[in-house]
Amino acid sequence: MQRSIAQAKNFARDENGITALEYGLLAGLITVLLIASMQIIGTGLQTVFQDIASAV
Template identity: 70%
Template sequence: MQTIIAQAKKFVRDENGITALEYGMLAGLITVLIIASIASIGSTLQKVFSDVANTI
């Protein structure tokens, strides 16, 4: 019984899994921001090219 309690305490203090989870969440957030900015820039570029094509 003592070893189970000691292992449980060791598991609670271990932060390696938490660090990996934080990196995963950060990577996901960066991915969402990149996709949103590409979508925004894409629609803006389409408008610019349409304006240029209409002017020509």
């Protein structure tokens, strides 16, 4: 019984899994922001090229 309690305490103190989870969430957030910004920039560039094509 003492051994399982000690293992539970060690598991509760271990922060490696939490850190990996935080990095995963951060990477996901950055990915979402990059995709959103690329869509906005892509729409703006499409408009610019359409204007150039119309002028030519």
